[in-house]
């Protein structure tokens with residue numbers, strides 16, 4: 245599948261590491277004009293060196309006012325990838341207000357805020373657009389100690405459908421990708437016990453976790469015209485886990 249995003253303005257959140265970083269690299273290689281948004285400046289500096297010409301924005305997306313200042317006038321964006329998230333581990337009975345608020349602010353509230361900024365711009369310019377939320381298979385199934393994180397991903401499923409319904413008349417498509425474990429920094433932090441990791445992997449019909457590239461490919465498909473009639477939907481990148 246040869247995709248071409250030549251000249252299209254794109255914005256990726258959580259671009260410093262992992263899936264977001266590789267999404268920026270793929271979009272840049274396919275000709276998009278990318279705005280990479282993340283929290284750690286050194287990550288953005290090294291990404292800029294790998295992808296000359298990208299624009300970088302360093303901001304904590306959990307901070308509404310800072311995000312408004314940083315992205316309120318970001319300029320045209322036709323392709324948006326809401327990828328930034330945190331995944332703190334807490335047993336349900338030990339969930340704290342701080343972790344609950346922080347996780348919802350970064351994973352969900354910023355997705356709403358950035359989508360509003362971008363979608364308003366698309367509507368104002370009268371151009372079609374595609375928005376992809378990086379969710380998770382835990383929007384549908386539970387894993388231990390991830391109740392708050394999973395709840396943010398469950399809520400993203402609802403926002404995906406609601407946004408698709410309200411933005412569809414403006415030719416803006418909204419979808420999600422829902423991966424299983426990917427061994428990025430986040431995946432390694434969540435799965436520290438090798439025995440639990442082995443057992444979890446074995447429960448996947450394909451006997452593996454997902455690779456970053458698998459997730460990026462699904463994101464690119466949903467951003468592209470190859471999915472022109474797909475909206476309000478989610479692609480599972482779960483090595484068959486939900487079928488097991």
Ligand code: NDP
Pocket residue numbers: 257258259260261262263264281282283284287303304305306326327328329330331350378379380381422423424425426427428429430431432
């Ligand atoms: P990583 O932790 O490897 O990378 C996340 C990136 O998001 C980092 O660059 C991080 O910056 C940035 N980020 C986090 N919080 C903020 C913030 N408040 N403001 C701005 N940027 C922020 O995660 P992954 O690449 O693994 O995850 C990407 C997406 O994929 C997430 O939505 C995650 O939920 C989802 N996902 C991941 C899975 C996995 O197993 N890895 C499985 C299923 C879904 P910094 O490091 O500087 O904080």
